[in-house]
Amino acid sequence: MSNALNEKPNAESLPVSASAGILLDGRYIPPPQDKDGKIWVRTTALVQADAEELYTVWRNVEAAPLWQEELTQVTATGPTTSRWVMESRGKTIEWDSEILADEPGKRIAWRSIGGDSENAGEVIFENAPGGRGTMVTVLQEFRMGKMTSAWETLVGRSPKQAIIENLRHFKALLETGEIPRTQGQPHEDRGMIGKMKGSAYGENIKTRREAIALQVELDPCLRKIRPHLLPRS
Amino acid sequence: MKAVCWMGTGKVETLTVADPALLNPHDAIIKITRTAICGSDLHLYDGFIPTMESGDILGHEFMGIVEEVGPEVTNLQRGDRVVVPFTIACGNCLFCKKKIWSACDNTNPNAHLMEAAYGYSGSGLFGYSHMMGGYAGGQAQYARVPFANVGPLKIESDLPDEKVLFLSDIFPTGYMAAENAQIEPGDTVAVWGCGPVGQFAIASAFMLGAARVIAIDRLEERVELARSLGAITVNYSDEDVSVLTALKDLTGGVGPDSCIDAVGLEAHSAQLQGVYDKVKTALMMETDRPSVLRQAIQAVRKGGTLSIPGVYGGLLDKVPFGAAFGKGITMKMGQTNMHNYMKPLLERIESGQIDPSYIISHRITLDEAPEMYKIWRDKKEKVTKIVIDPWMEKRAA
Ligand SMILES: NC(=O)c1ccc[n+]([C@@H]2O[C@H](COP(=O)([O-])OP(=O)(O)OC[C@H]3O[C@@H](n4cnc5c(N)ncnc54)[C@H](O)[C@@H]3O)[C@@H](O)[C@H]2O)c1
Ligand SMILES: [Zn+2]
Ligand SMILES: [Zn+2]
Numbered sequence: 001m002s003n004a005l006n007e008k009p010n011a012e013s014l015p016v017s018a019s020a021g022i023l024l025d026g027r028y029i030p031p032p033q034d035k036d037g038k039i040w041v042r043t044t045a046l047v048q049a050d051a052e053e054l055y056t057v058w059r060n061v062e063a064a065p066l067w068q069e070e071l072t073q074v075t076a077t078g079p080t081t082s083r084w085v086m087e088s089r090g091k092t093i094e095w096d097s098e099i100l101a102d103e104p105g106k107r108i109a110w111r112s113i114g115g116d117s118e119n120a121g122e123v124i125f126e127n128a129p130g131g132r133g134t135m136v137t138v139l140q141e142f143r144m145g146k147m148t149s150a151w152e153t154l155v156g157r158s159p160k161q162a163i164i165e166n167l168r169h170f171k172a173l174l175e176t177g178e179i180p181r182t183q184g185q186p187h188e189d190r191g192m193i194g195k196m197k198g199s200a201y202g203e204n205i206k207t208r209r210e211a212i213a214l215q216v217e218l219d220p221c222l223r224k225i226r227p228h229l230l231p232r233s
Numbered sequence: 234m235k236a237v238c239w240m241g242t243g244k245v246e247t248l249t250v251a252d253p254a255l256l257n258p259h260d261a262i263i264k265i266t267r268t269a270i271c272g273s274d275l276h277l278y279d280g281f282i283p284t285m286e287s288g289d290i291l292g293h294e295f296m297g298i299v300e301e302v303g304p305e306v307t308n309l310q311r312g313d314r315v316v317v318p319f320t321i322a323c324g325n326c327l328f329c330k331k332k333i334w335s336a337c338d339n340t341n342p343n344a345h346l347m348e349a350a351y352g353y354s355g356s357g358l359f360g361y362s363h364m365m366g367g368y369a370g371g372q373a374q375y376a377r378v379p380f381a382n383v384g385p386l387k388i389e390s391d392l393p394d395e396k397v398l399f400l401s402d403i404f405p406t407g408y409m410a411a412e413n414a415q416i417e418p419g420d421t422v423a424v425w426g427c428g429p430v431g432q433f434a435i436a437s438a439f440m441l442g443a444a445r446v447i448a449i450d451r452l453e454e455r456v457e458l459a460r461s462l463g464a465i466t467v468n469y470s471d472e473d474v475s476v477l478t479a480l481k482d483l484t485g486g487v488g489p490d491s492c493i494d495a496v497g498l499e500a501h502s503a504q505l506q507g508v509y510d511k512v513k514t515a516l517m518m519e520t521d522r523p524s525v526l527r528q529a530i531q532a533v534r535k536g537g538t539l540s541i542p543g544v545y546g547g548l549l550d551k552v553p554f555g556a557a558f559g560k561g562i563t564m565k566m567g568q569t570n571m572h573n574y575m576k577p578l579l580e581r582i583e584s585g586q587i588d589p590s591y592i593i594s595h596r597i598t599l600d601e602a603p604e605m606y607k608i609w610r611d612k613k614e615k616v617t618k619i620v621i622d623p624w625m626e627k628r629a630a
Contacts, residue, residue: 048325132327161345172339175325176380177305178257180342180357185369185377186251188238188288197286201343201363 022137037143041160044137045171051125051134052105054174058123059108061097067169067179069162069205081113093117118143138167157202165202235623236290236373237602242280245291245603253369253377258305261381263317267394268295268371270602270609270619271402272428272497273544277362278606281498281520282546284346284363292372293319293359294401296394299385306381315385316579317371317378318571319402321357324383335568340380341366350547355568372602374623386575395590395620396582399429404589405574407433407495410542411441413565414491418442423480423489423532424464425525427455429618430542431495432592435464438493440586447483449476451501454615458592480532488534497543500525506551513550520547530557541566592618598625 022029022044031042047054057063061082065071072087080099085092095115101122102108111120121140128135140163157165169179182203190198198204234252237245253262271294276282296316299309309315322329326338337356341347344354346364357379360370369376378385388397407430414422422438424431427450438446439462448459451470459466467479480489502510502524513519525543530553533539539562557564581587594617597605605619 046327048327048330165345168344172323176259176323176339178259180340180366180379181256182342182367182369184254184256186234186236186253187290187369188236188240188246188248188250190286190288194286194288197284197363201284201346201367203343203363203367 031139032141039142039159040139041141041163042137042139043164043167044135045167046128046133046135047171047174048133049174051127054125054134054136054170055105055108057174058125058170059102059104067173068166069157069169084115084117095119136167136171138163157205161202165205234374235599236369237292237599237621238287239277239285239289239291240287243278245278245606247599247602250290250373253375255301255303256377257379258303259380259382260303261299261306261309261378261385262301263295263297263315263371263376263378263385264300265295265297265371265374265376265623266314267297267398268292268373268621268623269398269401270294270372270605270621272430273361273402274606275610276498276544276546278610279499282362282364283350284343284365284367286363289360289362289367290369290371290373291360292370292376293361294398294403295359295371295376296388296398296401297376299381300375302381308382309385309387314388316388316397316400316575317359317376318384318386318400318405318575319359319361320355320384320568320571321359321366321368321379322383322572323380329383332570332573334570334572343367358568372599372621372623374599384572386579388579390583392582393590395593396588397579398620399433399589399592400575400578400582402569402571403429404433404578405571406430406542406569407435408437408440408574408578409569410434410493410495410540411437411443413538413540413542414438414441414493415538415540415563415565416441416443416491419444420490421445421447421484422491422493423447423449423529424459424493424495425449425500425529426495426497426543427452427459427466428495429592431455431493432458432462432617433589434493434495434540434542435459435462436587438491439463440581445483447480447489452612454594455617458617461591476528477532484534488532488537490534491538491540492529492533494525494529494539494541494543496525497541498522498545500543510550519550521545521549523549523552527551527553530554530562533560533562535560536562538563538565540564542569593620595619596628597621598628599623601628 032040061074064074070086073085075083077083082097085094093116095112095117097110098113100109107124109122119142124137126135142159172179236250238248240246277285299311299313302309320335321340322334322337323339328336335356340357341354343363347354357366357368359368411434420443422443424434427448435446435448446464448464449467450456456466456468469476498521500522510522529539608614608616
């Protein structure tokens with residue numbers, strides 16, 4: 001783990017102590033603080049799946065819209081580069097991304113390389129103690145810009161919370177084959193306040209996985225890895 | 234379809250809403266044949282549970298016939314008769330694997346709301362606020378049941394609905410309460426509240442080996458039901474009755490080995506502390522009225538166990554924690570881990586050990602539900618349990 005701590009996805013602006021790693025030489029490292037227009041979020045989830053499996057799904061960037069909120073498409077543009085498109089209520093945000101570090105089964109680090117978003121992040125997969133699954137830790141940073149503010153105002157989720165929710169969706173999808181949701185269920189008209197609260201609760205936010213939940217359009221990578229969890233064709 | 238909707242504190246209406254549809258691969262749609270109103274629904278009705286929104290469909294105790302299943306539900310088919318547990322569990326997370334189903338990690342789409350309040354989120358529940366998932370409830374003609382591959386219990390015998398309906402919540406809840414009470418053969422167990430949960434806690438305490446059960450309530454029709462199970466009853470509204478003295482008198486001064494709080498956050502109290510809690514909750518300085526909890530901590534014997542199936546939602550005041558520490562007691566509580574109990578309890582019903590329908594006092598239509606919420610809250614008409622037939626047009630004579 002300490003090796004992983006030496007790699008920094010964005011050396012220029014990272015504080016010395018920053019990394020997705022939570023421990024250094026047995027010492028707990030708190031998440032970095034927001035500073036100078038930069039927002040940090042670190043979040044972690046214990047997932048009942050192998051590190052290898054989780055790594056493979058995460059590394060398959062084109063499948064990200066299945067579990068990341070409001071992403072419409074990710075297209076690989078090279079072995080380590082990809083184009084990301086987010087669409088929310090008529091607005092489109094696009095950026096390119098590049099993978100900086102890639103350790104199969106262990107760790108991926110990336111950063112944006114132009115477009116509407118300035119972000120960088122890393123994810124680490126580690127065996128949990130006692131064979132209780134895999135601990136997945138994500139550290140992501142953004143610079144407040146078009147994307148982050150649009151996200152907040154349009155989607156009704158702070159970008160920090162969105163990262164936390166994305167990891168939650170990733171875990172749910174990998175553990176159960178679906179992401180829990182209530183969008184589309186019946187209720188009596190909620191009125192103005194109820195509608196606003198629904199957004200505040202995040203109940204209107206979509207992942208493509210939810211949008212296509214019952215169809216069989218699924219990523220071949222997911223299908224290969226967790227066939228028992230996915231809709232049969 | 235018709236559904237009972239929460240339209241604000243103290244306001245429930247039966248309205249026509251859209252039918253539910255399959256949304257996720259592990260969903261099933263159930264045509265509901267019987268559903269019930271629970272003591273927990275009163276906490277919503279009275280506005281004690283935050284994040285209820287106008288328009289939400291109520292109800293979490295229901296059963297019915299499978300109408301449609303999602304592509305990943307392999308254990309159920311159209312036409313199967315099922316009882317649905319009120320807690321929704323995925324079956325695959327760490328907590329489900331540990332059989333702490335009501336702590337499931339993957340079934341609350343609004344987990345962040347509960348995390349903000351409780352540190353961590355529990356499982357999603359039907360019809361029980363957006364913090365608990367925002368799922369539409371089962372006081373309706375149809376319901377969507379997520380993770381139908383894990384929860385619903387198939388009923389293959391021809392037992393009538395009324396005998397198995399309470400496997401959806403209150404029978405397992407009473408049973409887990411007795412299990413949490415860590416009863417040893419020969420023990421004396423005190424149960425506060427002779428509502429449905431209290432009733433099944435009393436019955437289960439006997440099944441788990443209690444020698445004596447002492448049941449406490451103020452409603453004569455309910456203590457009468459408790460006596461019919463073999464409990465000693467203490468009616469605290471009788472003149473000169475002090476519950477603490479009664480429990481000492483009935484245990485040779487030792488106190489009950491286990492105490493069960495089957496009342497929860499809306500406990501009634503005639504004493505000064507009741508007024509204190511009313512004022513404080515009205516001023517939003519306290520969210521719950523823990524008068525039974527206080528009494529039970531005081532009453533339980535040294536080294537005894539306190540089991541709490543009654544629901545608490547937030548911040549409690551003046552809880553005698555010193556007494557709890559001083560006596561070295563154990564406390565166990567929580568939403569019921571439904572999936573552990575449904576099958577074994579169905580077997581007890583099938584073998585004739587217990588007929589849970591004995592608590593039913595009212596059988597009503599969906600249209601009557603709003604009126605019955607009032608009666609249920611005020612404990613009028615000797616109400617002990619209300620069952621709704623969502624397809625009945627007029628109440629049977
Ligand atoms: N843990 C769970 O998963 C779970 C599941 C279902 C219900 N519950 C909870 O269990 C509790 C009881 O449910 P119910 O359906 O039986 O409700 P209920 O309202 O019918 O019964 C409550 C009973 O408590 C009595 N009571 C009130 N104040 C009292 C006092 N000071 N001393 C003694 N008795 C008193 C009332 O007279 C009433 O008979 C509720 O809080 C409910 O939310 C918990
Ligand atoms: Zn209930
Ligand atoms: Zn689970």
